[in-house]
Amino acid sequence: QAYFSSYTQQATYLDLDTGLAAISAHAKALGYDAIVLFLDELVLWLAFSVQDQAFFRRESQKITKLVESSTGVRPIPLVSFVARQMDLRRWFADSGASGAEQEALDRAFRHQEGRFGTITLGDDNLPYVARQRLLRRKDERAEQVMTEAFDHLERRPEVWDVLLDGVNTDDAHRGADETAFRRTYPFSPALVSTLRSLASVMQRERTALKVMQQMLVDRRETLTVDDVIPVGDAFSYIVNGQNPLDPTAAALFRSARSLYAEKLQPLLLTNHGLTRDDLERAEMGSGSLPAGFLADDRLAQTLLLSAIAPKVPALKGLTASRLASLNHGSIVSPLPGNERTVVLGKVREWSRSIPEIHVEGDRDPVIRVQLEDVDYESVVDRAKGEDNPGRRRELVKALIAEMLDVELRDPDMLGAHTDHLIWRGSRRDVDLVFGNVRDSSWLTDDHFTSRPGTWRLVIDHPFDDEGHSSAEDMQRLDRLLSTGQPRQTVVWVPRFLSSEKMLDLRRLVILDWLLGGTGERWASHADHLSEVDRATARAILQANHSSLRDGLQRALEQAYGVMKPAPGVLQDDAGHDRVLTSLDRSFDPGAPDGATFASAYRSLVDRAYTATYPAHPTFEPGDVEIRVTDLKAVYAHLERAMSDPQKRVPLAGDAAVVRRVANALGVGYAAETHFIFGDDRFSPWGTELARAAGAEGLSDAPVKVSELRRWIDAITPKRGLRPEVSDLVILAWALLRQRAWYHHGAPIPAPQPGKVLSEMELRLQAMPSQSEWTGATRAAGELFGIHASPYLTPQAVASLAEEIKTKVSALVGPAQSLVTHVEDAYRRLDLTTEGQTGRASDRLATAREASLAVSSLMHLDGVEMTRRLAELAESGHGSAIGTSLTRAADVSSALTRFRWDRLDPLKAASTDDDAKQILSRLRLGMTSDEIVTRAADALQRADDEAYQWAIGRSQPPSPGPGPSPVPPAPDPGPIDPGPVVIRDPHRHVVQRNDPGAHQTVLSELRAFLTTHADDQVEVTWRVVE
Structure with missing residues (x-):
C-alpha cells in the first residue's frame, strides 16, 4: 500500500469447512436448493501424493468434511459424487507406512465409509460412454456413411472373431457382437476390451476414454471411415507419460518402453533402411514413414501390449494369426488369408535378434514377450571365446543331420557315416561325408569313391575361410569328373550364408555350448548374476537359442536349395547355379526336390537308386522293408503249389504279405483267394535264366548259386535285388526246373531265403509220379521212421534219398545178421527155413525181405529209390519190415545169448505133454513177426517154463521110517498183473x-x-x- 495506494485485500485464506459453508450460503442466495459436486479425480490426486505421508494423512481426512461440518448446518446441502478408482488403504500400505499408521488410517477410512453411500459402476459401459462423448455422428448423412463403411468390413471368421473379442471366452468374458462393434466403430471390441482391462493401471492423464479421444485427434488428417484402428496403435498412449501407481505395472511399463526404444524400434529402423532422424522428422510433421515400417511397428507394439496386459482375453496366448487380425488392414499379403504367414516370418526374424521374443509352436505358434530387466548379454559376452570355425562346422553338421532325419552313426576310417534306409521295400545304404570340397587335404579323392552298390553323399558347408568361394568347390568337382573314374557319388555344395546369418550362427554356437553340458558351463559364466537373475537370463537365452536354431535351419534349407532364397539370407553369387553335382555322368540329380530337407534327401536317394536299378520291383508300401519271414511265407506257397497238379493252392497265413512280395517280384501270383505258380507266373526270371544257362552250356548241367546270382545281376534293365530276395528267385527256379540242392557234393534240404550260400549247387533231379511219391513217403515212415515232405519237389526227392541211404547204411549189417540167427533158431527148433505158417506171420521171411530191401536201397538213388520204396509200400506189411529192421540187433543178441541146450530135456521127453506145450509156444513165438511177438520175451518165457518143468520132474529122496513126507507146497505163482514184460530175470x-x-x-x-x-x-x- 506504500507504493500502490489503491491496493486492497480481496480475499483471505479460508479453511475447507468455512469455504464450503460460504459456497452453500451463496448458492442459497441465488435460489438453489442443493449443490452437487462431481469429484472425478480426487482419489487419484490423493494417491499420487501417497509418498508424502504427512500430506496424505492431512488431506485424506478432509473427505469427511464433504458430509459433516464443524460450522453448523449448511444453508443448503452438498451432494458429492466421488469417483473412487482405487482403494487408498492399499496404496498407503504399499508406500511403506508403519503398522500403527495403517491402523490409524483404516479407522479413519471406516469412519468416512459410514458417511458415504456406494454406487458400483462397472467398466462395461465404456462403449456407451465413448459413443456419446466421442463417436456421436454429426447427422443422418454421417450415420449412413459410417454404416456403409462398417458393412463393407472383411468378415472372415479368423479375423472377425478376433475383432469382436471372441477369443479366450468364458463365463466372465463373453466377447462382443456386431451391434457392439458397430457402436464403437472404428474402435474394435478387442481394442476397447484392452483399454478397459488396462484402465486400472493407466496414468490419470491416460484414462481409456482419453486414449480413445487422443487416437482420434492424432489421426484426424489420415483416418478414413473404412479404417479400423489397430490395437498396436494404443501402445504409446498407454505406456508413455507418468508411470502407473501399481509398482508391478510400473516396472512392466518401464521394461516395455526400454525394450521398444533400445531393441525393437532400432531393429525395425534398420530393417527398413531408416534412421532415427527420419523418425523424428515424421514426428515433427516434416516427413512420412513407409507403410511397411508402420505395419511392423504396430505388430511390435501389440506384442509389448500382450506382455504388459497378459490377462486381456484378446492378447492372452497371442498367436501369429491373431496378431495379424488385431492389426487388421496393416498387413498386406500377396495371397488373401496369408497374413498369418507374413506376420510369423517377421516375428521369427525379430526373435533371432531379440531374445525376449519367444515363438512357441509350428503352424500357428504362440508368441510371448518376456519383460525382464536382466543383463543376460553379459553372460554371452563371457563365453564368446567358445566360438570357432570347428564348432561352427560341427553345429551345422548336427543341424543338417537333424533336418535330414538321419542318425549319424560311428564313422568309418574315412569319416563316412552310413545311413540305413528303405527303398522300394529293400534295405539300402547311403554313406554321408561332411567336409570342405575344395580342400584336398581334408577330402581326398578316396573320400569321393563309393562302395560297390552304395551311393555316397558328400555335403559341404555353407561358408568357408576368408578369401575362398564356392567356385573353388566347383573346380574341384570338375577335376574329379575329368578323371573318368566311375563313382556313385553326389556332392551337395550349398550357397554361402550372408554376414548377418553368420553372426546368428556364431551366437548360436556360443549359446549351444553355454546351455549344453551338465550345467557347469552356465554356472561358471553366470556366477556374477543373482540366483533369480540367473534363472531369468537362462530362460531368455534358451528362448533365443531356440529361435536362432529355427532361423538357421530355415537359412540352411535356402542355402542347400531346398527352399527359395529370401532376401538377406545368402550371399549374392550368380555363378553358383547348382547345388547338386553327380560324379556318375549317367545320373543327373537336378535340383533338390522336396518341401523339407528330409523329403529332398529321400527324393535324391530315390532318384539315385532308380537310375542305378530302374527295374527293381516296387514293393508297396515302399518304406516297409521286405523281411526274410515274408520271403519264407512266399516260398512255402511255392512248395505247396508245386505239389498240386494245377500248381494252384489256397492262400494261407498272411495273404497280404504273400501278395505284396510275389506279385511285385514275379515269383508266382497271389490272386484274391489262391496262389498260382508256373512258367507263366515266373517272369522274367524263367526266360532270362534259361537264356543265360543256354549261353554257357549249362542247361541240364549242375549250376552253382554263384552263377545264378551272376545271371540275375546281369539281367537288363538292372534289378539290384537284395541277396535274400534273389534267394527266393533261385529257390523258385529250382522248383520249376526240378533241381535238387547239393553242398560240398552231398544233397541237402532246400535252404530257406537268406540261407542260400554261393557255393551250393543245383542238379537236375528226375522226378517220380505223385502216387509213387505218396507211397515212398509212407514206406519211409513205416520202414525207417522218416517223416518226408508231402510236397513233391526235386529237393524233397533228393533229401529223402539221402536220409534213406544214411539209415540203410546203418541197418544193412544187422539185417543180414538177423537172417542168419533166425535161420539157426529155426534149425534148433526143427522148423523149416521155408516157413510153416505162411507169409503172414513168418519171422524168417520178414527178416529176409527186410535184408533184401536195405541191400537193394543201398545201390539206388533219386527216383529209382523212390519207386522201390513205393513197391515196398504196396506190399502192405511195411510196418512188420520196419520193426524187424529196427529190432534186428536186439533180436540177434537175444538169440545169441539163449542157452539152447536147456531145451534138450524137453525134446527128449517126447511123451510129456508139458514139454510139448513149452516147445510149441516157443516155436510159435519164433515164427511170429517181431511186431507181433518179441523174440526176447518168447525165449525168456521158454527158459522159465523149462526150468519150472525141470524142477517138477525131479524126484524127492526116499523117506525114512515115520510119517509120510509132506508134499512140497504148490507154487502159489504170482498174482496175475495182466500182460507183463519180464526183463533181466x-x-x-x-x-x-x-x-x-x-x-x-x-x-x-x-x-x-x-x-x-x-x-x-x-x-x-x-x-x-
Whole structure:
C-alpha cells in the first residue's frame, strides 16, 4: 500500500469447512436448493501424493468434511459424487507406512465409509460412454456413411472373431457382437476390451476414454471411415507419460518402453533402411514413414501390449494369426488369408535378434514377450571365446543331420557315416561325408569313391575361410569328373550364408555350448548374476537359442536349395547355379526336390537308386522293408503249389504279405483267394535264366548259386535285388526246373531265403509220379521212421534219398545178421527155413525181405529209390519190415545169448505133454513177426517154463521110517498183473551149508530194487527138500 495506494485485500485464506459453508450460503442466495459436486479425480490426486505421508494423512481426512461440518448446518446441502478408482488403504500400505499408521488410517477410512453411500459402476459401459462423448455422428448423412463403411468390413471368421473379442471366452468374458462393434466403430471390441482391462493401471492423464479421444485427434488428417484402428496403435498412449501407481505395472511399463526404444524400434529402423532422424522428422510433421515400417511397428507394439496386459482375453496366448487380425488392414499379403504367414516370418526374424521374443509352436505358434530387466548379454559376452570355425562346422553338421532325419552313426576310417534306409521295400545304404570340397587335404579323392552298390553323399558347408568361394568347390568337382573314374557319388555344395546369418550362427554356437553340458558351463559364466537373475537370463537365452536354431535351419534349407532364397539370407553369387553335382555322368540329380530337407534327401536317394536299378520291383508300401519271414511265407506257397497238379493252392497265413512280395517280384501270383505258380507266373526270371544257362552250356548241367546270382545281376534293365530276395528267385527256379540242392557234393534240404550260400549247387533231379511219391513217403515212415515232405519237389526227392541211404547204411549189417540167427533158431527148433505158417506171420521171411530191401536201397538213388520204396509200400506189411529192421540187433543178441541146450530135456521127453506145450509156444513165438511177438520175451518165457518143468520132474529122496513126507507146497505163482514184460530175470540157489549165501542174495535184491525203483519187480522163492 506504500507504493500502490489503491491496493486492497480481496480475499483471505479460508479453511475447507468455512469455504464450503460460504459456497452453500451463496448458492442459497441465488435460489438453489442443493449443490452437487462431481469429484472425478480426487482419489487419484490423493494417491499420487501417497509418498508424502504427512500430506496424505492431512488431506485424506478432509473427505469427511464433504458430509459433516464443524460450522453448523449448511444453508443448503452438498451432494458429492466421488469417483473412487482405487482403494487408498492399499496404496498407503504399499508406500511403506508403519503398522500403527495403517491402523490409524483404516479407522479413519471406516469412519468416512459410514458417511458415504456406494454406487458400483462397472467398466462395461465404456462403449456407451465413448459413443456419446466421442463417436456421436454429426447427422443422418454421417450415420449412413459410417454404416456403409462398417458393412463393407472383411468378415472372415479368423479375423472377425478376433475383432469382436471372441477369443479366450468364458463365463466372465463373453466377447462382443456386431451391434457392439458397430457402436464403437472404428474402435474394435478387442481394442476397447484392452483399454478397459488396462484402465486400472493407466496414468490419470491416460484414462481409456482419453486414449480413445487422443487416437482420434492424432489421426484426424489420415483416418478414413473404412479404417479400423489397430490395437498396436494404443501402445504409446498407454505406456508413455507418468508411470502407473501399481509398482508391478510400473516396472512392466518401464521394461516395455526400454525394450521398444533400445531393441525393437532400432531393429525395425534398420530393417527398413531408416534412421532415427527420419523418425523424428515424421514426428515433427516434416516427413512420412513407409507403410511397411508402420505395419511392423504396430505388430511390435501389440506384442509389448500382450506382455504388459497378459490377462486381456484378446492378447492372452497371442498367436501369429491373431496378431495379424488385431492389426487388421496393416498387413498386406500377396495371397488373401496369408497374413498369418507374413506376420510369423517377421516375428521369427525379430526373435533371432531379440531374445525376449519367444515363438512357441509350428503352424500357428504362440508368441510371448518376456519383460525382464536382466543383463543376460553379459553372460554371452563371457563365453564368446567358445566360438570357432570347428564348432561352427560341427553345429551345422548336427543341424543338417537333424533336418535330414538321419542318425549319424560311428564313422568309418574315412569319416563316412552310413545311413540305413528303405527303398522300394529293400534295405539300402547311403554313406554321408561332411567336409570342405575344395580342400584336398581334408577330402581326398578316396573320400569321393563309393562302395560297390552304395551311393555316397558328400555335403559341404555353407561358408568357408576368408578369401575362398564356392567356385573353388566347383573346380574341384570338375577335376574329379575329368578323371573318368566311375563313382556313385553326389556332392551337395550349398550357397554361402550372408554376414548377418553368420553372426546368428556364431551366437548360436556360443549359446549351444553355454546351455549344453551338465550345467557347469552356465554356472561358471553366470556366477556374477543373482540366483533369480540367473534363472531369468537362462530362460531368455534358451528362448533365443531356440529361435536362432529355427532361423538357421530355415537359412540352411535356402542355402542347400531346398527352399527359395529370401532376401538377406545368402550371399549374392550368380555363378553358383547348382547345388547338386553327380560324379556318375549317367545320373543327373537336378535340383533338390522336396518341401523339407528330409523329403529332398529321400527324393535324391530315390532318384539315385532308380537310375542305378530302374527295374527293381516296387514293393508297396515302399518304406516297409521286405523281411526274410515274408520271403519264407512266399516260398512255402511255392512248395505247396508245386505239389498240386494245377500248381494252384489256397492262400494261407498272411495273404497280404504273400501278395505284396510275389506279385511285385514275379515269383508266382497271389490272386484274391489262391496262389498260382508256373512258367507263366515266373517272369522274367524263367526266360532270362534259361537264356543265360543256354549261353554257357549249362542247361541240364549242375549250376552253382554263384552263377545264378551272376545271371540275375546281369539281367537288363538292372534289378539290384537284395541277396535274400534273389534267394527266393533261385529257390523258385529250382522248383520249376526240378533241381535238387547239393553242398560240398552231398544233397541237402532246400535252404530257406537268406540261407542260400554261393557255393551250393543245383542238379537236375528226375522226378517220380505223385502216387509213387505218396507211397515212398509212407514206406519211409513205416520202414525207417522218416517223416518226408508231402510236397513233391526235386529237393524233397533228393533229401529223402539221402536220409534213406544214411539209415540203410546203418541197418544193412544187422539185417543180414538177423537172417542168419533166425535161420539157426529155426534149425534148433526143427522148423523149416521155408516157413510153416505162411507169409503172414513168418519171422524168417520178414527178416529176409527186410535184408533184401536195405541191400537193394543201398545201390539206388533219386527216383529209382523212390519207386522201390513205393513197391515196398504196396506190399502192405511195411510196418512188420520196419520193426524187424529196427529190432534186428536186439533180436540177434537175444538169440545169441539163449542157452539152447536147456531145451534138450524137453525134446527128449517126447511123451510129456508139458514139454510139448513149452516147445510149441516157443516155436510159435519164433515164427511170429517181431511186431507181433518179441523174440526176447518168447525165449525168456521158454527158459522159465523149462526150468519150472525141470524142477517138477525131479524126484524127492526116499523117506525114512515115520510119517509120510509132506508134499512140497504148490507154487502159489504170482498174482496175475495182466500182460507183463519180464526183463533181466535172476535165479539164485542157496545151500544150507553156506551161511553167508542168504545175506548175499538179500544185498543183491536191495541193490536191484534201488536201481529199478520205478519198475514192478516180482520176487519168488521155493523150499526144496
